[in-house]
Amino acid sequence: MEQATPDPERLWQPAPLEPLSHPDAGLESMVGEETKGARDEGPGDGTMTENNFSLKKIEISVSEAEKRTGRNAMNMQETYTAYLIETRSVEHNDGQSVLTDSLWRRYSEFELLRNYLLVYYPHIVVPPLPEKRAEFVWHKLSADNMDPDFVERRRIGLENFLLRVASHPILCRDKIFYLFLTQEGNWKETVNETGFQLKADSRLKALNATFRVKNPDKRFIELKHYSDELQSVISHLLRVRARVADRLYGVYKVHGNYGRVFSEWSAIEKEMGDGLQSAGHHMDVYASSIDDILEDEEHYADQLKEYLFYAEALRAVCRKHELMQYDLEMAAQDLASKKQQCEELATGTVRTFSLKGMTTKLFGQETPEQREARIKMLEEQIKEGEQQLKSKNLEGREFVRNAWADIERFKEQKNHDLKEALISYAVMQISMCKKSILFQNVSQFLYLILKEMSYSES
Amino acid sequence: MSGGPPKALPSTGPQSLRDMPHPLAGSSSEEAVGGDSTPSPDLLTARSFGDKDLILPNGGTPAGTASPASSSSLLNRLQLDDDMDGETRDLFVTVDDPKKHVCTMETYITYRITTKSTRVEFDLPEYSVRRRYQDFDWLRNKLEESQPTHLIPPLPEKFVVKGVVDRFSEEFVETRRKALDKFLKRITDHPVLSFNEHFNVFLTAKDLNAHKKQGMALLTRVGESVKHVAGGYKLRNRPLEFAAIGEYLDTFALKLGTIDRIAQRIIKEEIEYLVELREYGPVYSTWSALEGELAEPLEGVSACIGNCSTALEELTDDMTEDFLPVLREYILYSDSMKSVLKKRDQVQAEYETKLEAVALKKEERPKVPADVEKCQDRMECFNADLKADMERWQNNKRQDFRQLLMGMADKNIQYYEKCLMAWESIIPLLQEKQEAK
Numbered sequence: 001m002e003q004a005t006p007d008p009e010r011l012w013q014p015a016p017l018e019p020l021s022h023p024d025a026g027l028e029s030m031v032g033e034e035t036k037g038a039r040d041e042g043p044g045d046g047t048m049t050e051n052n053f054s055l056k057k058i059e060i061s062v063s064e065a066e067k068r069t070g071r072n073a074m075n076m077q078e079t080y081t082a083y084l085i086e087t088r089s090v091e092h093n094d095g096q097s098v099l100t101d102s103l104w105r106r107y108s109e110f111e112l113l114r115n116y117l118l119v120y121y122p123h124i125v126v127p128p129l130p131e132k133r134a135e136f137v138w139h140k141l142s143a144d145n146m147d148p149d150f151v152e153r154r155r156i157g158l159e160n161f162l163l164r165v166a167s168h169p170i171l172c173r174d175k176i177f178y179l180f181l182t183q184e185g186n187w188k189e190t191v192n193e194t195g196f197q198l199k200a201d202s203r204l205k206a207l208n209a210t211f212r213v214k215n216p217d218k219r220f221i222e223l224k225h226y227s228d229e230l231q232s233v234i235s236h237l238l239r240v241r242a243r244v245a246d247r248l249y250g251v252y253k254v255h256g257n258y259g260r261v262f263s264e265w266s267a268i269e270k271e272m273g274d275g276l277q278s279a280g281h282h283m284d285v286y287a288s289s290i291d292d293i294l295e296d297e298e299h300y301a302d303q304l305k306e307y308l309f310y311a312e313a314l315r316a317v318c319r320k321h322e323l324m325q326y327d328l329e330m331a332a333q334d335l336a337s338k339k340q341q342c343e344e345l346a347t348g349t350v351r352t353f354s355l356k357g358m359t360t361k362l363f364g365q366e367t368p369e370q371r372e373a374r375i376k377m378l379e380e381q382i383k384e385g386e387q388q389l390k391s392k393n394l395e396g397r398e399f400v401r402n403a404w405a406d407i408e409r410f411k412e413q414k415n416h417d418l419k420e421a422l423i424s425y426a427v428m429q430i431s432m433c434k435k436s437i438l439f440q441n442v443s444q445f446l447y448l449i450l451k452e453m454s455y456s457e458s
Numbered sequence: 459m460s461g462g463p464p465k466a467l468p469s470t471g472p473q474s475l476r477d478m479p480h481p482l483a484g485s486s487s488e489e490a491v492g493g494d495s496t497p498s499p500d501l502l503t504a505r506s507f508g509d510k511d512l513i514l515p516n517g518g519t520p521a522g523t524a525s526p527a528s529s530s531s532l533l534n535r536l537q538l539d540d541d542m543d544g545e546t547r548d549l550f551v552t553v554d555d556p557k558k559h560v561c562t563m564e565t566y567i568t569y570r571i572t573t574k575s576t577r578v579e580f581d582l583p584e585y586s587v588r589r590r591y592q593d594f595d596w597l598r599n600k601l602e603e604s605q606p607t608h609l610i611p612p613l614p615e616k617f618v619v620k621g622v623v624d625r626f627s628e629e630f631v632e633t634r635r636k637a638l639d640k641f642l643k644r645i646t647d648h649p650v651l652s653f654n655e656h657f658n659v660f661l662t663a664k665d666l667n668a669h670k671k672q673g674m675a676l677l678t679r680v681g682e683s684v685k686h687v688a689g690g691y692k693l694r695n696r697p698l699e700f701a702a703i704g705e706y707l708d709t710f711a712l713k714l715g716t717i718d719r720i721a722q723r724i725i726k727e728e729i730e731y732l733v734e735l736r737e738y739g740p741v742y743s744t745w746s747a748l749e750g751e752l753a754e755p756l757e758g759v760s761a762c763i764g765n766c767s768t769a770l771e772e773l774t775d776d777m778t779e780d781f782l783p784v785l786r787e788y789i790l791y792s793d794s795m796k797s798v799l800k801k802r803d804q805v806q807a808e809y810e811t812k813l814e815a816v817a818l819k820k821e822e823r824p825k826v827p828a829d830v831e832k833c834q835d836r837m838e839c840f841n842a843d844l845k846a847d848m849e850r851w852q853n854n855k856r857q858d859f860r861q862l863l864m865g866m867a868d869k870n871i872q873y874y875e876k877c878l879m880a881w882e883s884i885i886p887l888l889q890e891k892q893e894a895k
Contacts, residue, residue, distance in 0.1 A: 226748060229748050230745075230748060233741065233744050233745045233748065234745070236741050236744075237738075237741045237742070237745065240734060240737050240738045240741055241738060243734045244731070244734045244735060244738050246734075247727065247730050247731035247733075247734050248731055250727045250730070250731070251724065251727045251728050251731050254720065254723050254724050254727050255724060257720045257723075258717070258720055261713055261716045261717055261720065262717075264713060265709075265710075265713040265717075268706055268709045268710065268713075271856055272856055272859065272860070275860070275863075279863060415751045415752055418752055418755075419752065419755055419888055419889075422755055422756070422759055422888050423885065423888045423889065425759075426759070426762075426881045426884055426885055426888065427885070429877065429881045430878060430881045430882055430885075433874045433875070433877045433878035433881065434878065436870070436874045437871055437874045437875060437878070440867045440868075440870050440871045440874070441867075441871065
């Protein structure tokens with residue numbers, strides 16, 4: 001199912017929040033300007049059009065992280081981490097990549113980018129950022145943002161974010177995103193100039209809509225429930241997994257205590273000495289193997305976390321729908337009441353209570369001229385209102401259609417990614433079991449051999 | 459884990475010594491593969507499992523692949539070879555069939571003792587009697603009294619803290635039964651102790667309590683005299699071997715104590731790990747209920763983790779039942795050995811005192827008086843007996859610990875193999891629909 005493509009003009013200017021153009025119209029203009037093969041993109045590549053409309057494949061990587069000190073908005077010294085983003089363009093012909101851009105960005109700039117995308121693409125499930133603070137840590141992991149392991153995992157998470165945006169058929173075309181990758185200085189100003197913060201829906205408005213909306217699309221209701229439950233179950237999973245990791249660490253490390261005592265024991269034994277010594281050594285090796293095992297498992301946890309945060313993005317799309325639907329319902333309600341008022345004025349019957357009606361009773365009827373004027377005003381308002389309602393309706397239906405298309409895309413992506421994650425988790429467990437078996441076999445074998453040797457000697 | 463009301467204790471039929479696997483060998487050890495090569499470190503093939511069946515998500519049963527020479531079978535062969543000593547056995551004793559007896563005053567467990575022997579000391583070729591822990595305790599005390607120059611094997615601990623351990627749980631009773639069986643087998647193997655009259659009575663008497671009352675008359679003179687020697691005499695020269703053994707035992711007991719503590723801690727950590735695992739698996743099930751395409755894979759992972767949890771539980775049970783008791787037994791053994799060494803020192807002390815006393819009375823004829831000679835004999839007997847027992851003990855210890863360590867490694871391997879199989883079996887399940895796309 002084809003995605004709605006934005007107006008081509010929007011590629012070069014910050015996109016104002018306006019109704020999406022008719023999908024077919026958009027597609028046609030795009031086709032005219034693009035060379036063939038615009039649609040095929042491998043994972044991790046972005047396809048972007050540039051001024052000369054020649055197509056190049058882009059490779060993006062967040063290759064380094066660096067600690068920096070600087071002054072913040074309140075002119076206080078602060079330490080932060082900057083990440084190096086490198087963009088390479090790959091020529092279709094020879095497949096060689098050339099470094100086209102490289103700049104440093106910090107986490108807050110990524111956040112700014114994402115917030116912008118959330119405002120301008122409310123119908124898209126916007127990829128999430130890696131967590132701001134380390135959560136679901138088990139005791140060995142540091143919760144410190146400056147910890148090198150955390151920074152490294154964040155670097156990977158940020159790269160993943162950029163790759164997801166770049167491989168999204170709609171988001172990849174956004175100019176602000178393009179500038180994020182290419183324009184080091186002044187980018188913040190450029191984003192802020194779009195005024196997107198003003199266009200953002202107020203939280204309060206959104207909350208109000210969620211409670212009061214009467215008739216949201218059923219699919220969105222289901223999706224909202226799903227995303228809530230998904231969030232809850234993945235959080236639970238991550239919490240328990242952290243505890244499991246903690247306990248497993250404890251088991252391995254206590255085995256390490258055997259190492260020393262076996263060594264000491266072997267010193268007083270004649271025949272058993274060598275066997276004990278080797279058993280002790282193996283205990284040490286076994287105990288230290290847990291660090292690598294758990295490091296690998298963190299990667300799995302990160303994959304789960306991404307989808308935990310994706311659930312929030314899904315939620316955001318649902319909220320937008322509720323807001324639009326509520327807006328629509330309010331507009332319809334307003335229109336209906338105005339029509340009724342008009343009718344009452346025209347026929348002279350007062351069916352509903354109104355202030356005008358009260359004052360009329362108290363202070364006497366208004367003049368026919370006054371009434372006419374009022375009816376005329378109302379009729380104009382009604383006409384306006386009907387137009388607005390029509391366009392809101394259209395907007396709403398477009399939103400639902402486009403959002404649902406992206407949600408389907410997201411579902412496919414999610415199923416694929418999570419399956420891959422589960423497979424690699426299983427592979428990790430398998431490798432760990434195999435290593436442990438080998439380790440036990442080897443130590444048994446050595447012990448046997450040494451036993452045989454000492455018997456033959458005595 | 460022990461818990462709940464005591465279940466009906468199962469009975470294992472009488473088996474001859476040869477047929478019964480060594481108490482410490484893996485309970486799911488395969489048949490001995492005769493004439494096979496030493497195990498290679500590359501034993502990555504799955505072994506067949508004797509334990510609980512795994513629950514596979516698609517309802518299949520684990521394909522049992524026969525393993526090549528398993529190290530546990532190799533162990534059994536080596537152990538039997540050591541055991542034989544070239545002599546043919548003529549006495550077989552087994553402890554089994556624990557039963558609970560509920561009486562007005564107390565509740566207790568009895569065990570069946572089956573004896574088969576061709577020895578002349580036994581009137582019948584076969585005996586079957588029931589004994590309780592008290593009786594074993596009585597036997598041990600009698601042996602200590604009547605054979606003070608020998609090492610008497612230890613009994614499992616008499617007292618257990620009520621409320622912490624359930625005295626009537628299957629696991630506890632089984633652990634105790636194994637230890638009691640070992641106790642009797644050690645006595646059976648001993649060339650002197652196995653002929654002891656108290657031992658005979660223990661194995662054969664219909665009513666042991668009647669015998670216990672007559673007990674006092676059977677004390678030997680050696681036992682009596684050892685009790686009367688005053689302490690505090692410093693030995694001239696303790697023979698080197700006994701000094702060395704004394705030192706060795708001190709360190710040995712220390713190290714065993716440490717290992718026991720570490721083992722207990724490991725079990726504790728593993729149990730805590732198990733608790734978390736038991737919560738972890740089901741969360742995947744909960745998730746699976748939310749999903750469409752992912753439902754089966756997630757459910758598969760949940761079942762997999764469940765299988766690993768079960769395997770871990772079996773491992774910790776084994777460690778508690780097989781590993782810890784042996785450590786405890788040898789700690790007790792070291793203690794009783796040290797007290798025998800002390801007695802030996804006392805006998806030597808007595809001898810040296812008498813010798814000195816004689817040497818002072820220079821008027822005595824150069825011939826050594828009779829009682830000093832007797833003392834010397836006693837001491838030399840003691841030394842000889844003890845030395846022989848020491849060697850026997852060292853041999854047993856080597857075997858037992860080798861079997862213990864190998865057995866534990868075996869159990870660990872089985873645990874990992876179960877987990878490995880569980881994870882390997884869900885890979886195709888996870889990949890299935892990927893390919894279909």
